[in-house]
Ligand SMILES: COc1cc(/C=C/C(=O)SCCNC(=O)CCNC(=O)[C@H](O)C(C)(C)COP(=O)(O)OP(=O)(O)OC[C@H]2O[C@@H](n3cnc4c(N)ncnc43)[C@H](O)[C@@H]2OP(=O)(O)O)ccc1O
């Protein structure tokens with residue numbers, strides 16, 4: 001019998017069908033052993049990172065949380081959130097086992113056959129809180145990004161147990177639970193500097209009323225220099241807690257046009273300020289643009305927990321920010337409108353926050 005030769009998919013419509021609709025993702029493309037990147041993924045020159053803009057000598061702060069009661073630790077956290085918007089924490093109290101388990105679970109999920117992952121595409125998913133996808137916003141993007149993801153919106157333990165994929169739900173829930181303490185500590189410390197001395201029920205709903213966790217998979221890319229893993233964006237969360245593996249590739253915007261690498265540190269978590277916190281702090285804490293490069297030789301994963309306001313909350317600068325006569329820089333917006341605005345367009349750096357600017 002004549003051997004079957006896989007026909008290369010080169011046509012743009014075939015690519016979209018194979019990657020997006022059939023549930024193969026970019027992982028499916030990567031595993032076909034393509035020699036060159038399909039046109040659909042080629043980013044315009046200005047969206048590709050130029051190595052001359054990378055500042056190898058710069059780094060975001062690394063904060064040791066072992067003595068978290070020490071006022072110096074609180075000061076470092078607030079300083080980092082004000083000046084960098086990004087920092088790494090070590091000795092944070094989340095067990096290494098929980099971190100390793102969730103990374104393993106991410107590989108397990110993406111290792112499933114396309115037929116199984118396809119069940120979680122938006123149009124097939126048993127729950128609107130579970131969504132498997134590729135790129136960021138394929139309908140709105142001229143060039144697709146080289147990333148697949150599983151996005152899980154947390155409603156309750158029971159809902160998650162019933163609808164999240166069984167290969168990863170226990171590990172993800174455990175990771176979310178074990179990170180609760182550090183999330184609360186970080187927010188308490190950040191609020192104190194804003195003269196918000198207590199996180200009451202109302203503030204809790206605004207700051208951390210909802211959580212979304214994404215499992216990101218960046219497969220080996222045939223021409224990493226022509227595309228991106230994730231384009232320039234800031235998160236729309238209050239805070240993001242990001243677990244990355246040992247591969248690297250996350251870059252944070254530095255001064256002017258520069259980019260700073262966030263080196264993987266075993267056992268650490270990357271923390272970044274999101275747009276919701278920038279708005280509620282009236283610009284005191286800043287969400288910072290970041291992006292992920294594609295990799296030509298290794299598969300990479302990351303697991304961000306987005307800590308957000310409840311979707312129906314109206315967010316705007318806290319009254320505590322305006323008592324001294326400071327003018328509000330942002331209007332009051334329904335948080336779910338803000339998020340829909342973000343998801344309705346391609347990544348465009350820090351532009352999302354303009355939606356709320358006065
Ligand atoms: C994927 O690549 C990414 C993701 C990110 C994420 C950064 C963040 O900061 S995520 C934190 C966002 N905050 C929340 O999710 C909490 C508040 N949530 C809500 O208000 C709602 O859940 C909602 C997100 C507005 C969705 O509400 P719903 O009523 O279910 O509306 P839909 O019609 O399903 O969605 C509207 C529109 O949004 C897109 N979308 C929704 N969910 C996701 C998702 N999880 N991932 C990607 N896109 C999503 C989608 O385009 C929907 O339109 P359709 O065209 O599909 O109809 C950062 C960087 C990345 O690269």
Ligand SMILES: O=C(O)CCC(=O)C(=O)O
Nearest residue numbers: 216230244250292302304
């Ligand atoms: O993969 C990473 O390191 C960052 C991903 C990211 O920025 C996001 O999912 O919002």
Ligand SMILES: [Fe+2]
Nearest residue numbers: 233234235290
């Ligand atoms: Fe992000």
